[in-house]
Amino acid sequence: MNIVPLLVAHARAAHPHRAAVPTTLADRPDATVVRLGDTVVKAHAPGTDPTHLARRLDTAAGLPGVLLPPLTLAAESLHGRPVTYWPYGTPVDPTAPAAAPWEAVATLLARLHRCAPPSALPPMRGPAKAARAITRLRAALRTAPHPAARPVLDAWAALPAWARAEAPMPTPQAVCHGDLHLGQVVRHPAPDGPWRLIDVDDLGLGVPAWDLARPAAWYACGLLPPDDWTRFLAAYRRAGGPAVPAHGDPWAALDVPARALSAQTAALAITKALAADRPLDEIEQAVVDACARMPAP
Incomplete structure (x- = not known):
């Protein structure tokens, strides 16, 4: 089913003033996102827990200086998928890596991690998302083996149970974004307002x-320049972020999450390469190579 026209029609019927020409921003099994003028409409993944989504929307509304707040707190429904509405923000320009807002992102993360946890907020889904990537890889390998899969699966098996979503996450815990990368920040109000976390x-x-963990893994793989990593880490520490020590080596805290994100990224890369019947590209191979350097189970 092509949900994009259904989502546009739903948004226009429910909110007739949102009649701008639609632009599809994302159309994946786990999310379909369409822009209608200054409004962004999102159909969340099938099977999304409505209670958990409501708690997450409440949290975003309560932290408007960190997270982009939704336009409405009550999710609508479209063919069993929750639909939410958001203000449009200007995304990071992928063609200008030198202008990537690493300091701003790090500061937002530190502020998010330091906020008081809202009542009944569900667990961060990062480990569960990584585990789904491994499950997808294993399913793909049943019909088409791939020589790069073994080091990725070995790296995954060597992780502690919590990082594989097989046990509760350890304490202390904080409010976490769960899927941080540069595609998860926008300027609002557009085009040049302050940066805010989205999704x-x-x-x-x-x-x-x-x-x-994702920028840490990119740095460890040689995909993020050392200066950018230093800017990001230093800004996080200046803002009082609790994830790493204020001084000294941060890798005791970062090692397990960075290895998990590397395995997740490599698993998705191999799965996509198998589906397209193509070799891994240079970046994908670099992440697989990083998994091969990790401790064996």
Whole structure:
């Protein structure tokens, strides 16, 4: 089913003033996002827990200086998928890596991690999302083996149970974004307002180092320049972020989440390469190579 026209029609019927020409921002099994002028309409994944989503929306509304607040707190429904409405914000320009707002992102994360946990906020879904990537890889390998899969699965098996979503996350916990990357920040009001974090689908209580793990993994793989990593880490520490020590080596805290994110990224890369019947590209191979350097189970 092509949900994009259904989502546009639903939004226009429910909110007739949102009649701008639609632009599809994302259309994946786990999320379909359409822009209608200054409004963004999102159909969340099938099977989304409505109570958990409501808690996440409440949290975003209560932290408007950190998270982009929703336009409405009550999710609508479209063919069993929750639908939410958000103000449009200007995303990071992927063609200008030198202008990436690493300091702003780090500061927002530190503020998020330091906020008082809202009542009944569900667990952060980062480990569960990583586990789904491994499950997808294993399913793909049943029909088409791939030589790069073994080091990725070995790296995954060597992780502690909590990082594989097989046990509760350890304490202390903080409010976490759960899926942090540069596509999860926008300027609002557009086009040049302050940066805000977006996408609450994985928001929840968990290990705050998880939110630093993707840039940490990119740095460890050689995909993020050392200067950018230093800027990001220093800004997080200046803002009082609790995920890493204020001084000294941060890797005792970052090692497990960074290894988990590397395995997740590599698993998704191999799965996509198998589906497209193509070799891994240079970046994908770098992440697989990083998994091969990790401790064996």
